[in-house]
Amino acid sequence: MNELQQELRAQLEKYCKASIEPHMEHDDHAENFRMEIFNELGSLGFTGITTAEDYGGMGLGYQDLCVALGEIAKYSVSYAVTISVSSMVQAILNEFGNEDQKQKYLPALASGEEIGxxxxxxxxxxxxxxxxxxxxxxxxxxxxxxxxxxxxxxxxxxxxxxxxxxxxxxxxxxxxxxxxxxxxxxxxxxxxxxxxxxxxxxxxxxxxxxxxxxxxxxxxxxxMGFTVAMAALDKGRITIGSVAVGLSDRALAESVKYSLERKQFNQEIFNFQGLQFMMADMACEVESSRYLVKEAARLYDEGIPNQKLACMAKMKATDTAMKVTTDAVQIFGGVGYTSEYPVERFMRDAKVLQIVEGTNQIQKVVIARCLKKEFSN
Ligand SMILES: Cc1cc2nc3c(=O)[nH]c(=O)nc-3n(C[C@H](O)[C@H](O)[C@H](O)COP(=O)(O)OP(=O)(O)OC[C@H]3O[C@@H](n4cnc5c(N)ncnc54)[C@H](O)[C@@H]3O)c2cc1C
The missing domain is CATH 2.40.110.10 (Butyryl-CoA Dehydrogenase, subunit A, domain 2)
Known part of the structure; x- marks a missing residue:
């Protein structure tokens, strides 16, 4: 992470801990979306990260957007996907819109006054x-x-x-x-x-x-509609991957912390090698996902987007999020299955990441198509 990304991450960590985390249990239960949270994330600049400064955005890249989405997803996958999709709409307007359309719609989206x-x-x-x-x-x-x-x-x-x-x-x-x-x-x-x-x-x-x-x-x-949609999904795959990495990071952190506190058989459950191996596997999968997402975002930022890698990143990161959040519930035992701890929400939030922006089976279809193309030439 470069200095700017570290700064973005720290700023978001502070905001999310103070303003999102305290509401999550209640709002998840009540199915309550808070527009003021989206607006505040906008005032901090996080709703228009990749949109050009001329239209009110930050003018940064997908690697930066991924860092931000990953951090928000640690606290709320819902707000992270709201920003991910709204950023995708801005990317569409930026790539396919004419000057009038950009001037008319981008500023309100980039500033977080409106959602796309x-x-x-x-x-x-x-x-x-x-x-x-x-x-x-x-x-x-x-x-x-x-x-x-x-x-x-x-x-x-x-x-x-x-x-x-x-x-x-x-x-x-x-x-x-x-x-x-x-x-x-x-x-x-x-x-x-x-x-x-x-x-x-x-x-x-x-x-x-x-x-x-x-x-x-x-x-x-x-x-041109299908071209517009597919171009958008190529980027959406990367951002959904970053949301999955953030969610997995949090699930792993909660698991390690809990296992160091919970005692059974007169010792911390962390001491049991069965759980250590589980957490070592979780950490390994999360890091592999992070590097894939990062690389897909880097290639995109450098103007050499790689569809095969973006699909791999989405599939790997979201399958990992499902596995890691399920293992987190297992490590917590009975209490993990209740809403006393957030890991059951993490597991529920992970599932749909394997379905949206092209199911993970569709990612495999595209990866296979890329392989065929590569090896037929
Ligand atoms: C919470 C949520 C938010 C969403 N947000 C949006 C949104 O903002 N905008 C939007 O446009 N859509 C959105 N979607 C829709 C989402 O993109 C679709 O649900 C997804 O593309 C899968 O389509 P489907 O549900 O019709 O499943 P189907 O296409 O019917 O697939 C059913 C099963 O068959 C498998 N399958 C299908 N075709 C193949 C194949 N060729 N090879 C192998 N397996 C295959 C699938 O992987 C899946 O397992 C959202 C969905 C959810 C649940």
Missing amino acids: AFALSESHSGSDAAGLKTTAKKVEGGYVLNGTKMWITSGGVAKTYIVMARTGEEGPKGISAFIVRDGMDGFSYGKKEKKMGWKVSPTRELVFENCFVPAENLLKAEG
């Missing part, structure tokens, strides 16, 4: 995202959207949505990306999902019923 959301999935098209059915019919002055998006992170609390809808033929080439704002006529929210984890992060259905979106809200050009 990414709407690709539908009930019948999750992994097979190119099969989406939401339509955008061209009319005078714009497009009319009809359809439903499922499982949208920050649905209902976000103001700017990047929505993928079909303007043309079946398959990826017929998809376009639109900027849709909260409050537009014909745009409403469906049910809020009841989830196993990520309880502080609202996940909602988005409903479009003859929703008119002006032509100026089309991103880049008709037919």
Whole structure:
């Protein structure tokens, strides 16, 4: 970690300990998202880390964003993913938006005044995202959207949505990306999902019923939507990986601390080699994940993004988070299964990391595709 990253991490540690951690048990139970926490993280600069300073961001890289997300995830995976997705929306606007769109939407997102959301999935098209059915019919002055998006992170609390809808033929080439704002006529929210984890992060259905979106809200050009979505997910894989590393770090730390305090058979449970080996394995897996995520982020920052490595980083880090948080509950024993300690929440929060931004099976599909390409040339 360089000096700047150490500074960002220390600042976040102080903020999260004082302002996020005290609410987590209650808010997880009540499924309560606090906009003021997001706004405060914004005032500290953490909601627009990779957005250029000209648009109100910090103008830093993905390695820096990963350090920040990892630190927030130690306290709350929910706020970390809110920032991860909102940063992804900014990256989309930055890469595919025109100057007017950037000036209009980026500053509020970068400053943390508003949240951004990414709407690709539908009930019948999750992994097979190119099969989406939401339509955008061209009319005078714009497009009319009809359809439903499922499982949208920050649905209902976000103001700017990047929505993928079909303007043309079946398959990826017929998809376009639109900027849709909260409050537009014909745009409403469906049910809020009841989830196993990520309880502080609202996940909602988005409903479009003859929703008119002006032509100026089309991103880049008709037919570019799938390219926009896939480019965003290439970065999302890295940031979700960093969230997983932060969560694993915390689960390991809690495990070691607890095992040094808890006594059975007249000694600290840490003394049992069975648990030492478990924690040694946990530490090894967490470090391997960290280096993979870091390397994927470094290559991205240096302008030589490596899709295969980004998929490996996402898969390895999120599988590790699942394993490490499950082992943490085991090390805590019975009390680990209760909400007296946070490790049961860590385990619930880990699971969906293996599902979002492309399931880990889909990461393997992409890794295999990259291998085939490499060895066919
Ligand atoms: C809490 C939460 C937040 C989310 N946030 C967002 C969001 O902000 N925006 C958004 O657009 N979406 C979001 N999603 C949706 C998420 O991206 C999808 O759930 C995910 O892509 C998987 O799609 P699916 O649920 O339809 O599962 P399916 O695609 O039906 O997959 C079911 C199973 O089949 C496997 N499978 C599918 N295809 C293959 C294959 N080719 N090879 C091997 N195995 C395969 C999958 O790995 C999985 O195990 C969110 C989901 C959740 C739960």
